[in-house]
Amino acid sequence: MATRIDMPQLGLTMEAGTVLKWLKAEGEAVEKGQPIVLIQTDKVEYEVESPESGTLLKIVAAEGAELPVGKPMGVLGKPGEDAAALLGSAGATQPAPSSQPQAAQPAPAAPAPAPVRAAGERVKISPVAKKLAQEHGIDFAALAGSGPEGRIVREDVERAIAARQGGPRAARGETATPETIPLTGIRKVIFDRMGQSWREVARVTMFAEADVTALVRLRQAKGAEWERRFGLKPSFSDLIHMAVARTLRAEPRINCRLEGQSVRICREVNLAFAVDLGEGLVAAVIRDADARSLPELARTARELAERARSGRLSPDDMAGATFTVSNLGGLGVEGFTPIVNPPEAGILGVGKIQEKPVVKDGGIHICSMLTLSLVFDHRLIDGAPAAKFLAAVKACLEQPTWAE
């Protein structure tokens, strides 16, 4: 069966690459694993290796061509096989083969603020977004960009297309408190993803109550010192993120993602947390959360929340999470069962800290108790490892020596 050779995604912010040099000619035989074409992105050169043994049937992108990630460069197969069939789906992107990195997950993006550009300033727009805008006759110079440095990305153009199709009211720019909320843009993404998760994930919830009295006391005792040393006072969420990240490193079985037909146990701990945007919510990702100190976690979380609220999250900030923490304690929720974000395998719901009478050491004590709910996808993780992980998080929070 013929295989497509697509422009690989070598990084979450990579949107396009250039074909530098074909190392094989049309009609030439190729072994699996042999370099077949050289591509470049930014200042990086990469040898794409052939995913199969066969013949290079057709070269679709010539040397010097710039292509968006996921688009076909060539087709590999047996001599005489029909290459055209694989190329027929114009605009559709084939899922990248498992040896290549995953393309960034579509994630909810906050509506971007109105563009502020000096007259004559060059509009920053990604090649994919530009093409899409041109295809739909959208004047992209008038768009706000939600990408890095105000760059216009595909989501921005898609939103503009949807808004244009919204009808005369949308065209007039009416922004009175709506009686109906259209399922477009960020609402559509949330709608689709929540629906998909609910339908597909084999959801199991496990509860635990952690005695965080020591943690509360620690934060009270160290608060002023932290503020002096770090310039900010880490919140309970920051402390919980730290505990969860470290526990994920120690219990990597939970730190996994569904990729194709396998469960990839990730070495990196990229912790996502939910940011409420008012008109929606978005999960921002703290990369390598297990390697960061408490002040770094606090700072990063604040920056991400800031960026999220002003619509400046980059694809890097929103994709690649290996686990999510959702803390609704601040909103008075005592306990809840959050929704797993595929392709992750688990999410930890955190409620509010409550003073409760607890039976301990033969007596009744007033302790600060925190409800943890671990929701996990039983298709990917079994009960025992999940239970072990939850117990480890609880233990970590109850003995906060790591936060000192």
Add this chain to the structure above:
Amino acid sequence: MDTGWAEGARVAARPLRRCRVLDLGLAPYGETLRRQEALVADRLVGRVPDTLILVEHPPVVTLGRAKAPTNLVLSPEALRARGIEFFEISRGGDATYHAPGQLVGYPIFDLRDHGRDVLRFCRGLEHSLIGALAEFGVEAAAVPGKAGVWVDRKKIASLGVSLRRWVTFHGFALNISTDLAGFQVIRPCGEEAGVMTSLAALLGRPVAVGEAKGRVLERLMRTFGFDEMAAVSP
């Protein structure tokens, strides 16, 4: 079930992230390139951990395969006549010039341990160099769309990376006390030669490459999350 304390202790333990550092001193480009190739092959099969080569090169011009050689001001023959080596190589980026006084670093890292993101790796290299320069009081920055490290409109470090599967090679070149006139034999990375600057030029005093090495290493260690960076004998 273990007691809470033991669970807490286990959370603290994890495999160490190591990086070996190979300081080759002053070494010719070709020889170093062969070394890189061997290390890449070893890294691909996991025979060695992440390794960083630090080196200074005798004058050499290298040309990546990105563009036609229009960024050579002098032909390869003319270069050689001046005692400057010339190499055409498989590496991102364009024409570069290396010479003594320039700290060249070739991280041979397996990006599967660093988030499988080569663009993030490049930003990490830039970030590390920016941090090291800050310790000299120099405020440098990365510029989106223009890989490398810039001080105002001048370029102090170049970047050019290759990737084989997920293993990186080639890397960065930081001008410490490089003789900037040497850059005139090329258009470095497609820019005018006058765009290049060095730490010595910015500080207005001589700076030894050794002064910067330690700081660059420390920043790399922090950025890439290494627990230890151990020098091994070349």
